[in-house]
Amino acid sequence: xxxxxxxxxxxxxxxxxxxxxxxxxxxxxxxxxxxxxxxxxxxxxxxxxxxxxxxxxxxxxxxxxxxxxxxxxxxxxxxxxxxxxxxxxxxxxxxxxxxxxxxxxxxxxxxxxxxxxxxxxxxxxxxxxxxxxxxxxxxxxxxxxxxxxxxxxxxxxxxxxxxxxxxxxxxxx
Numbered sequence: 001x002x003x004x005x006x007x008x009x010x011x012x013x014x015x016x017x018x019x020x021x022x023x024x025x026x027x028x029x030x031x032x033x034x035x036x037x038x039x040x041x042x043x044x045x046x047x048x049x050x051x052x053x054x055x056x057x058x059x060x061x062x063x064x065x066x067x068x069x070x071x072x073x074x075x076x077x078x079x080x081x082x083x084x085x086x087x088x089x090x091x092x093x094x095x096x097x098x099x100x101x102x103x104x105x106x107x108x109x110x111x112x113x114x115x116x117x118x119x120x121x122x123x124x125x126x127x128x129x130x131x132x133x134x135x136x137x138x139x140x141x142x143x144x145x146x147x148x149x150x151x152x153x154x155x156x157x158x159x160x161x162x163x164x165x166x167x168x169x170x171x172x173x
Contacts, residue, residue, distance in 0.1 A: 037116075039107050043096030050085055050093065056154045064105055067098040110162020113155060118144070127167060134164035 035048035037057075051057055054077075065073070074094055077083040085093065100107055114127070130140070137160040145151060151159075 037109060037112055039100045041096055041100060043092040046089055047093055047096050050083060050089070054081065054083070056152070064101055064103050065097075066103055067094070070094055070097045070101070073097075108162055110158045110160075111166070114159050114162060117149065117151065117155075117159070127163065131167050131169055132164075133169045134160050136169065137163040137167075 035045045038044050038048060048057060071094055074085070074090055074097070078085050078090065118127070132140075138156065141149070141151070141156045141159055145156070
């Protein structure tokens, strides 16, 4: 017979459920994008796998940095945050990030995401005809969520940034 069994209090149970829920929901944005939304190249899948263990992939996709800055970032992830990346993988990850997300990179995840998500229902002309600021684009994207679009907040922000930059308010008038 067990005599020293401690039953958690209601407060402990509530905090446990809260923390588990928070951890599980915190991982959801990482699934919003995957390696397929990244430029081709050696290291693409490795970057997607390693980076999404801690944060949404979009954090890497929107950043532009020099090779030295990427090296600092990757080193920080390994030394401070204990990312399980060995030396060989670190070199591959660094090469991929510097080549595809360097300071002069023309890759824009919002453009690809927009094409994959919005062109299912809308033609390209719709985006070229509507010109607004970032808040206007956010409003339009959230309306689409209300009509069945299934996007994470990160994806919406990436698309809104791209649209506001590419089709800004007042352009072409």
